[in-house]
Amino acid sequence: MSTKPITLSGATRIELGAATLLPGLIDAHTHPGWYVDKQGKRNSPRSGDSPAEAALARAGNLYATLMAGFTTIQSIGGPEDDELRDAISRGRIPGPRLLTSLAPINSTRPSPDSMRVIVRGLKAQGADLIKLFASSGLGAGGAQTLSNEQIAAICGEAKSLGLRTLVHAISAASVRAAVLGGCTQIEHGIFVTDAELTLMAEHGTIFDPQLCLVFQNYIDHPDAYSFTDSTLAPLKAAIPTASAMYARALRVPKLKIVFGTDAVALAHGRNADELLCRVKSGQSPMAAIISATSVGADALGLGDRIGSIVQGYEADLIAVDGDPSRDIGATRRVTFVMRGGVRYR
Template sequence: MARTLALLLALAGARAGAQAPADTASDTTTVTIHAATLLDGRGGVRRDAWVTVRGGRIVAVEAGAPRTGARRGTRATYELGTLTLMPGLIDVHVHPSWYVTSRGALHRPDDGDGPAEAALARAGNLYATLMAGVTTAQSIGDADDAALRDAVARRVIPGPRLLTSLAPMLDTTPSPDSLRALVRTRKAEGADVVKIFASAGLGAGGRQTMSDAQLAALCGEARAQGMRTVVHAISAGSVRAAVLAGCGQIEHGMYATDAELRLMAERGVWFSPQVCLVLQNYLDHRDVFTRSGFTARSFETLQRTLAETPALFARALKTPGLKLVWGTDAVALAHGHNVDELACRVAAGQRPMDAIVSATSLAARSLGLEARIGAVAPGMDADLIAVEGDPSRDIGALRRVAFVMRAGVVYRHGGVPARR
């Protein structure tokens, strides 16, 4: 284990542009950040913004020279000039355990890779995600995520704050009572959320696989245990069944009709559709995924679905009260390209500022973490990024990340701190 962790840290330092954390989040360290423009994550904009951070938390957000938490007239610890400062992005659907082995195919349990290879690859995925400006991510799900989550929390490896469902609920054979017990087991194991497969995949038409009674048992028990639920549902029937069962968030929903979109809005269910990234990623790397078992028919389905998803998203945008949140379903080779999904959403009709809010304060609400992350405001965790340009006008600016701070620790900065 010690050798593996040493390799992880070496990997973090060797990546292009990588730096050791520039500041710790001790209670005695105060840093100030100045930028020409600040997007607060809730739709607000400030100019000539100063943010004061202490102990990993934001203690002041001001326009002009700082008056709180730092003496007037002091230089900024991090002078970001014309960059746009904003909250770190929150991706509510990632798969950091997916990676491509040296043999050019997706990692499988029996492919010969050992724990060190898997740990390095997962750490690399998380590092790429953090450097892309994602400071919180939800993995749904993998049984090994707990160790990864805890390693990031202890700063053994650099990465976004990680939430996980651990192993998802896939088996359709247990009774409702057995599924309720399984939810309690996941909670005892330390899961942050319950991931449920209510339908088959695209290749099988997304047909409903869990019965209505099973879905009601899973989502009902999760609510009783104070846990959130995220449901893989592709067909209209599976989306409707999951919503009526009281589940909290729907992923994908490619074949949802306007009736299901309205039902989600009426029931206050979060909706995380994918417009392009995960689909395009499969198509862009046909060789890898062919070696991993994808067929010609699989790629035809992916191509057809990619052409259809912008229309679904446009209909979702027009559904009053529907809570659209950002989840990319990033798999192998997509990590670090997460913001491409936001660009596709804007191309499908979403206002850039609304896309940003869906990936910051709204995403935080979906995770139940709105009091800690998703906005630049006093009392919030100091999860901050800065980009070249103004993403509220040009969403492509999110691809030009120049500064990353998570919980008060700086992981990416193009210059040297003005003072320490």
């Protein structure tokens, strides 16, 4: 690939050879604050890493993600997100455009009115969106944890403040409660039935399922997460279950499916692996690309700025080796990255 700029009539031309030009990719669900500490474990308050070590690790996650062609990501909450977002926007560190919920709402104790107060507090702190846990995790079975009233209070208050809501919901019941509660986007939904898929389509609820990357990452690095054979079992079972669910979701008319990976420590920079799993489960390569570009931009409320190659939009552009509309694996062969008109690769 030639990288020598050629100035022509006031414009700058960059010759990319036979590479395919795409809008910058968008990942709607990431955790850039997660990294492996110097003890070889997923970081925690007990890691013992210095603030500088933690900052460097997180900057490395963001750099790896940007170099993989993801120019915008949505972080689902961490105390470090505010500073990371600011550092990227000021150009202090290279990374994708970052939207964040700052902190998730996962306690079941507050009343519906108290939940509204929490939402207002997050808005005041600068949250771009609200993340809530409507169910337990996959390993615990994914049963609904928040009441219907709590869910409706959170999502209703967020909507009144102009904030989107992303809901961790594993079980069919928790997904149904979130949809009927007026929430914006459902994460995971591995145990949904056709009824919940149809309900999401009817209500215009965005669906962001994960099929492989996060599960396989845990399976491949059990020591970093202190997983045992018993805790790995549901993660191994999740991959075929999620793939079958996704194949059913693709057949539901008007269901809005966005691209999100739930990338955690040791998965940053491998976000495009999830695109391959989506295509393997029956989605066309072009539909998978659109879910990670224009559809993703619309879901983030940025559809008038990014996600398409259009005059007047921000210059978030990448190039890949090959034709991803025929071979989705080309999205893993990124040769050029530009975000906001700044060239990084």
